[in-house]
Amino acid sequence: MRAWYGLAAAILVAAALRLPGIGTWSLWADEAATAAFMTLGWWDLVDPLARLETTPPTYYLALKAWTLAAGGSDAALRLPSALAGIASVAVLWWLCRDAFGRRAAFWAAMTLAITGWHVFHSRDARVYALLVLAALLALVAARAFAARAGRPGPGWIAPAIGLAGLGALTAWLHFAGTIAAGTAFIYAAAVMIAGGPPDRRAVVRLIAAAALCGVLMLPVLWLAWSIMQADGAAGFGWMNRIGFALAGQTMLRVLMLAPSTLDPWTGIGPAAAGLAAGMALVLGWLALRPGPRQAEALALGAALAGGIALFLVAHAIKPLILTRTLLILVPLVAALVGTGIARLQPVALRVAAFAAMLLAQAPALYDTFRIPPDASDWRRLAQRIAAASGPDSAVLVFDAFEATALDRYRAAGGPRVGYILLPPGEVGLHGYIAARTSSAQAVTAETLLAALCRDLRAPRLLVGQRNHEVLEDQRQALAGALRGTGSRPEPTIWDRSLGLEIWSAPNCPAGPTPARP
Numbered sequence: 001m002r003a004w005y006g007l008a009a010a011i012l013v014a015a016a017l018r019l020p021g022i023g024t025w026s027l028w029a030d031e032a033a034t035a036a037f038m039t040l041g042w043w044d045l046v047d048p049l050a051r052l053e054t055t056p057p058t059y060y061l062a063l064k065a066w067t068l069a070a071g072g073s074d075a076a077l078r079l080p081s082a083l084a085g086i087a088s089v090a091v092l093w094w095l096c097r098d099a100f101g102r103r104a105a106f107w108a109a110m111t112l113a114i115t116g117w118h119v120f121h122s123r124d125a126r127v128y129a130l131l132v133l134a135a136l137l138a139l140v141a142a143r144a145f146a147a148r149a150g151r152p153g154p155g156w157i158a159p160a161i162g163l164a165g166l167g168a169l170t171a172w173l174h175f176a177g178t179i180a181a182g183t184a185f186i187y188a189a190a191v192m193i194a195g196g197p198p199d200r201r202a203v204v205r206l207i208a209a210a211a212l213c214g215v216l217m218l219p220v221l222w223l224a225w226s227i228m229q230a231d232g233a234a235g236f237g238w239m240n241r242i243g244f245a246l247a248g249q250t251m252l253r254v255l256m257l258a259p260s261t262l263d264p265w266t267g268i269g270p271a272a273a274g275l276a277a278g279m280a281l282v283l284g285w286l287a288l289r290p291g292p293r294q295a296e297a298l299a300l301g302a303a304l305a306g307g308i309a310l311f312l313v314a315h316a317i318k319p320l321i322l323t324r325t326l327l328i329l330v331p332l333v334a335a336l337v338g339t340g341i342a343r344l345q346p347v348a349l350r351v352a353a354f355a356a357m358l359l360a361q362a363p364a365l366y367d368t369f370r371i372p373p374d375a376s377d378w379r380r381l382a383q384r385i386a387a388a389s390g391p392d393s394a395v396l397v398f399d400a401f402e403a404t405a406l407d408r409y410r411a412a413g414g415p416r417v418g419y420i421l422l423p424p425g426e427v428g429l430h431g432y433i434a435a436r437t438s439s440a441q442a443v444t445a446e447t448l449l450a451a452l453c454r455d456l457r458a459p460r461l462l463v464g465q466r467n468h469e470v471l472e473d474q475r476q477a478l479a480g481a482l483r484g485t486g487s488r489p490e491p492t493i494w495d496r497s498l499g500l501e502i503w504s505a506p507n508c509p510a511g512p513t514p515a516r517p
Contacts, residue, residue: 003097006093006102007105009110010089010113011086011109013110014086014112015086017113018082018119018122019082020369023073023074023078025372025373026074026376026377026378026379026380026405026408026409027074027077027125027378027408028373028374028376029374029376029399029402029405030124030126030374030401031074031125031126031373032378032401032405032408034077034125036404036433037064038060038072038077039436040436040437045057045061046061049432050223051223051226051227052227052428052432054175054227055173055174055175056171056223058172058173059127059173059174062080063077063080063125074125077125081121081122081123081125081126081128082123082129084122084129084132085119085122085123085129086122088118088122088129089109089112090109091136091140092109092112092331092334093105093108093109094140095136095143096109096335096339098143099293099296099299099300099335100297100338101293101342103342104339104341104342105338106338106342107337107342107354108334108335109338110338110354111334111338111341111354111357112330112331112334114358115257115259115330115334116361116365117327117330118132118327118330118331119368120259120364120373121327123368123373124373126324127173128174128324128325128327131173131174131180131328132327132328134169134170134177135170135183135328138167138180138184139331141159141162141163142163143187144159145159145163145206146187146189146192147191149192149205149206150192150198150199150201156205160205160209161212163185163209164212164213165216166184167180167181167216167217168181168213168216168217168220170184170328171217171220172217172220175220176325176328177328178217178220178221178224178314179307179310179311180307181213181217182310183303183304183306183332184303185206185209185213186303186306187306188206190299190302190303191296192206194295194298194299195295228318243319244315250326251311252277253273254327255280255304255308255326256276256277256333257276257279257330257334257337257357257360258272259273259361259363260273268363269363272359272361273360275356275359276361279356280333280337282340283336283337283339283340283341283353284333284337284340285340286339287300287336287337287339287340287343288301288336291343297336297339300336300339303332304329304332304336307328307329311325311326337357340353341354371496374497375498376466376496376498377495377496377498378406380495381409381464381495381498381500382406382409382410382414383414384493385411385414385415385462385464386411386412386413386414388500389414389415389462392460393460393461393462394415394418394419394452394459394462395415395417395418395461395463396417396421396478397419397440397463398423398465398474398475399422399430400429400430400431400434400438400442402420403434403440404433404437406464407438415462416439416440417438417439418440419440419441419442419443419461420434420438420443421443421477422443423470445477445478445481446481448478448482449481449482449485449506449508452508453506453508457505457508458506458508460503460504461482461487461503461505462501463478463500463501463503464498465492465494465498465500466497466498466499467496482506485506485507486504486506487503487504487507488503488504489501489503490502
């Protein structure tokens with residue numbers, strides 16, 4: 001029974017950091033996209049959304065089914081991610097118990113339970129917590145397959161099908177899941193090698209399992225290829241801005257378990273990130289040193305190195321290295337950290353090492369409960385817009401999901417979003433969502449004035465601003481379209497990452513100017 005106490009403790013810690021207050025904060029912009037998609041029909045999620053969105057429709061179809069029973073509240077949308085995050089802690093314990101023993105399994109599970117990156121995405125109405133869970137199950141299947149691949153008889157078939165199916169599932173959940181699947185097969189090969197040179201039969205069976213996984217992935221690979229051809233019409237044109245320098249910084253932060261922090265951690269945040277990175281390096285080194293089950297640790301390290309290499313190759317084809325996609329490698333780091341902690345003697349030193357990791361994560365965990373996700377409180381911005389609005393005003397935002405967020409939290413008597421300034425190069429996704437889920441009119445910088453002057457008297461504009469560099473082109477386009485008409489802005493008032501900018505009414509041409517279609 002004592003073997004299960006550690007698992008129970010890790011699950012309790014994971015639940016305590018993922019469930020309380022899950023519906024307190026408003027949805028942030030990416031979660032608002034999820035909420036918008038839930039208003040579409042079942043087939044709309046498959047076509048055309050699957051050709052426009054950067055995530056396959058599997059998650060959205062499953063979440064839509066979930067909302068039929070649980071409703072569409074903020075907490076209901078986030079709960080599947082929270083449950084997947086908690087389950088991931090249990091699956092990591094299972095993986096590490098078989099590979100390293102109960103002590104390492106406990107510390108690995110506890111490390112993942114408190115890791116800021118994983119906690120954040122486990123409270124997020126997006127696919128990434130479920131993707132991590134599927135990736136971990138694929139690793140468990142990979143280890144089970146490696147143990148049976150060289151044995152005579154049909155005992156290897158079920159693990160091979162499990163490995164292929166779970167690997168394909170990760171790709172069906174997200175295109176980055178192809179990397180998770182590749183990582184699982186690298187892990188299977190590494191575990192086989194750790195037990196001695198694999199025989200020809202085991203290698204052939206591994207290739208057969210990989211081929212089956214590839215066949216199951218074919219529809220997703222075709223979908224990814226078609227979206228890459230569309231590019232500008234799809235929803236990830238902004239990702240082209242992510243160069244290797246920024247990608248490298250992101251990879252270091254995530255894989256060193258050094259979470260980003262918001263105010264008021266101006267000085268403490270970087271120190272905590274440095275502490276997390278230092279502890280991850282030292283404990284990972286301890287896990288890989290010669291000792292009991294070093295071969296298992298090296299196999300896990302090989303899987304991590306292989307996953308990093310796959311990310312770099314994929315990023316060279318299409319920018320893919322983001323904090324949320326890298327999350328699939330975080331459990332591997334947590335497993336090595338937990339194994340390193342388990343090797344420390346005496347017990348007090350193990351407790352001290354974990355306490356240092358917890359201290360490093362503390363600012364990010366504080367942010368999780370005290371600051372809205374992405375530092376954006378759309379409910380409060382909607383209240384500010386309602387207070388500033390009048391009969392002569394209209395609301396404008398920069399994409400369809402911002403419109404979803406503001407309309408979702410519209411204060412009593414407050415205005416709905418009237419105009420959406422479409423992002424340049426991404427009119428496909430945002431134009432479609434604006435037309436299907438919002439009463440706002442989608443405009444471009446060229447058609448904005450005509451739309452405002454439709455009734456001869458233009459309103460003053462209340463512009464909801466989000467402090468994100470990818471929106472800078474739209475801000476400049478808006479300013480360029482309005483300044484020549486005599487419209488002038490008041491200073492933007494920021495509330496963390498969201499701001500309200502008010503433009504005076506532009507001067508319209510003498511005659512009616514019909515808006516372009």
